[in-house]
Structures are given as C-alpha cells and as structure tokens.
Amino acid sequence: xxxxxxxxxxxxxxxxxxxxxxxxxxxxxxxxxxxxxxxxxxxxxxxxxxxxxxxxxxxxxxxxxxxxxxxxxxxxxxxxxxxxxxxxxxxxxxxxxxxxxxxxxxxxxxxxxxxxxxxxxxxxxxxxxxxxxxxxxxxxxxxxxxxxxxxxxxxxxxxxxxxxxxxxxxxxxxxxxxxxxxxxxxxxxxxxxxxxxxxxxxxxxxxxxxxxxxxxxxxxxxxxxxx
Numbered sequence: 634x635x636x637x638x639x640x641x642x643x644x645x646x647x648x649x650x651x652x653x654x655x656x657x658x659x660x661x662x663x664x665x666x667x668x669x670x671x672x673x674x675x676x677x678x679x680x681x682x683x684x685x686x687x688x689x690x691x692x693x694x695x696x697x698x699x700x701x702x703x704x705x706x707x708x709x710x711x712x713x714x715x716x717x718x719x720x721x722x723x724x725x726x727x728x729x730x731x732x733x734x735x736x737x738x739x740x741x742x743x744x745x746x747x748x749x750x751x752x753x754x755x756x757x758x759x760x761x762x763x764x765x766x767x768x769x770x771x772x773x774x775x776x777x778x779x780x781x782x783x784x785x786x787x788x789x790x791x792x793x794x795x796x797x798x799x800x801x802x803x804x805x806x807x808x809x810x811x812x813x814x815x816x817x818x819x820x821x822x823x824x825x826x827x828x829x830x831x832x833x834x835x836x837x838x839x840x841x842x843x844x845x846x847x848x849x850x851x852x853x854x855x856x857x858x859x860x
Contacts, residue, residue, distance in 0.1 A: 638701075639800055639831050640666035640689060645698035647684050647854075658684045660854040662698070666833060668799075671826040673842040674835045676851035683804070685851065686835050690723055690802045691715045703799060720748060724793030728805035730785040732777035738764065738788050739773040745795040756795075763791035767821050783814025790821055801825070803834040807841055815841065 647659040687693040746756035767787040807815035850858040
C-alpha cells in the first residue's frame with residue numbers, strides 16, 4: 634500500500650444471511666483513500682454505501698477481502714482492538730447527532746477524552762478549544778436538547794475531533810438540517826479538511842459534494858464511478 638493511502642480496501646465483499654437466503658451487499662470493492670482527501674460516497678438506497686461506510690469505520694467486518702487502515706490489516710482484529718481503533722484513530726459524525734441529552738454540550742465533547750483517561754483540566758481545555766473552533770463556545774453549559782439541529786451537529790463535529798482522529802467519517806452530516814445550517818456545517822468541514830484531515834462523507838445531496846476532492850458512486854454493491 635502506498636504510504637499516502639490511509640484506507641485501502643481490496644476485493645471487499647459483504648454477505649448477510651437472512652433466514653435461508655444469502656444477500657450479497659458489497660461485491661468486490663477496491664478503493665484507496667489518500668491522506669488529506671475529502672471524499673464523498675453517494676448512491677441510491679440499497680446501493681451498499683452504509684455497509685461500506687460501516688466497514689471503513691470498523692463497525693462491521695467484511696465477509697471476504699482485505700482492509701488496510703493506516704497501514705494495518707484490520708480485517709480480522711479482535712473486537713477489543715477494533716474498539717481501540719475506533720476510539721483513537723476515527724472520528725464519527727452522525728446524521729442523528731448521537732449526543733447525550735442529560736449532560737452539557739461541554740461534557741459531550743469531553744466524553745471521548747474521558748474514555749481515554751485524559752486528565753480533567755487537559756480535556757476541558759481541549760473541549761473548549763474545539764467548541765470555539767465550531768462557533769459553539771456560547772452554548773457550553775446547555776443541554777443538547779436545548780439547542781437547534783445545526784448547533785447539535787456543530788457540537789457533534791467538535792466531539793468527533795476530541796481525540797484528534799486521523800480520519801473523520803461523516804454519515805449524512807447535513808441530512809437533518811436546513812439550508813443555512815447545512816452550509817455552516819459544510820464550511821466547518823471544509824476548514825478541517827484544509828488543516829489536512831481526511832474526511833469520508835456519505836451523502837444523498839450532490840450540492841454538498843462540490844468542495845470534495847472525489848465523489849465515489851455506488852450501485853448494487855459495486856463502484857459505478859470514481860471521479
């Protein structure tokens with residue numbers, strides 16, 4: 634694998650067993666993603682893009698094929714080690730935000746660092762710095778339930794960066810947002826990309842791919858186009 638490739642998928646297949654039936658979702662995916670790329674993954678419902686994203690994010694294992702992540706074969710790692718990879722190397726941004734409503738915005742951003750046993754003062758300082766970078770410093774003591782959808786996504790982006798991941802995986806990051814909030818979120822993503830971060834984004838919206846380096850289109854479990 635080239636040293637500049639952070640993701641290298643080789644002949645990836647994913648098959649599910651449903652009752653007596655076997656359903657093939659991914660059919661020989663070969664995909665390389667370079668350090669610092671901003672890549673969008675698109676495709677109709679049922680194309681396999683969510684399954685592919687789950688494999689890239691180490692949330693699912695491929696049935697067949699090889700997955701090299703940051704130069705390491707993660708295809709057959711034990712679950713405990715996969716959890717460490719997800720925690721330390723990957724940052725996730727979800728369409729539904731996945732914030733904890735009973736704790737503050739600040740504590741939500743601190744949470745990944747708490748799991749990594751980062752000292753209290755250090756994690757608070759880092760969380761404040763991240764919230765400032767996404768324009769949410771004025772909401773640190775609010776519950777996520779008390780702020781808008783666009784603000785929640787900004788908090789989710791800050792949380793995704795808490796452990797300084799090498800790769801950010803964004804699943805429909807603007808899917809639940811209005812146009813203004815979508816533009817603000819994409820501007821933040823662009824800024825982090827310009828800092829050299831690798832971003833892999835699933836989206837249905839072709840408009841938000843205009844600033845991406847690549848758009849990979851899936852259909853029926855195969856790569857239809859890589860442009």
